[in-house]
Amino acid sequence: MSISDTRTVVVEQEMAHRPDKIWRALTQPHLIAEWLMSTDFAPVVGRRFDLRADWGAIACEVLEMEPGTTLSYRWDAMGLKSIVTWTLTPTDGGTRLRMEQTGFRADQEQAYQGAKAGWPRFFAKLDEVAAWGD
Amino acid sequence: MSPSHDQLFKTLADPTRRAIFEQLCAEGDQTVGALTARAGVSQPAVSKHLGILKDAGLVLDRHEGRNTHYSARPGALDPLVDWTRQMTQFWQSRFVALEDLLNRMDQ
Numbered sequence: 036m037s038i039s040d041t042r043t044v045v046v047e048q049e050m051a052h053r054p055d056k057i058w059r060a061l062t063q064p065h066l067i068a069e070w071l072m073s074t075d076f077a078p079v080v081g082r083r084f085d086l087r088a089d090w091g092a093i094a095c096e097v098l099e100m101e102p103g104t105t106l107s108y109r110w111d112a113m114g115l116k117s118i119v120t121w122t123l124t125p126t127d128g129g130t131r132l133r134m135e136q137t138g139f140r141a142d143q144e145q146a147y148q149g150a151k152a153g154w155p156r157f158f159a160k161l162d163e164v165a166a167w168g169d
Numbered sequence: 170m171s172p173s174h175d176q177l178f179k180t181l182a183d184p185t186r187r188a189i190f191e192q193l194c195a196e197g198d199q200t201v202g203a204l205t206a207r208a209g210v211s212q213p214a215v216s217k218h219l220g221i222l223k224d225a226g227l228v229l230d231r232h233e234g235r236n237t238h239y240s241a242r243p244g245a246l247d248p249l250v251d252w253t254r255q256m257t258q259f260w261q262s263r264f265v266a267l268e269d270l271l272n273r274m275d276q
Contacts, residue, residue, distance in 0.1 A: 042253050043253075044253055044256040044257050044260060046257065046260040046261055046264055048264050048268075050268060050271065052271045056271060056274060057267075057271065059274075060267060060270055060271060060274070066270065066274075069266075069270045070263060070266040070267040070269070070270045071263055071266075071267075132264075132267075134260050134264070136256055136260070
């Protein structure tokens, strides 16, 4: 056990849709707003954008992009820095979609301060966002 | 006793305490003397840090003769693991919403 480990969240799912269609849902602001949050995202490396809800914003920046295949952006919220990477792999039935979020190096003072200050509230608000779709 | 998140974060915000805690995690049970040899601060300072770590529920102490042995408490960092669990739940719910959108885009 170490408290300086990088933490990673992975969610992966087979989807019965073509990669190009999923790519549109991941990269077009009016579509991103339908399943994630409202945003001024643009598919350009180096582009800074926010994911916004009425309670605040997540600061993001496009880091890497291979159209139709991979998209990676910074995801900074409440003092915690992380990177979200999407990978699309074509399959016989559609696409294997993988989301990997890596971050929260617990040895960072800032992370502790951020976690202390706002994470419980942040998660309560994320749950509200998630509830919109229900 | 279950320490508050606030107390846990405050306790680990101090680099010396964090180093002591990491050493206990990595190497198991230790005496104050052994911890002092590594910490680069005086034994009374190490003892004080251990007291704070103990109050936060991060370490346990065990008396053996004239020595006190300290160890990291299993599960002490569970509140930090919550980030992983909660982000996973968040993204799983977003995958459901994304798939719902993709189905609607078909029409």
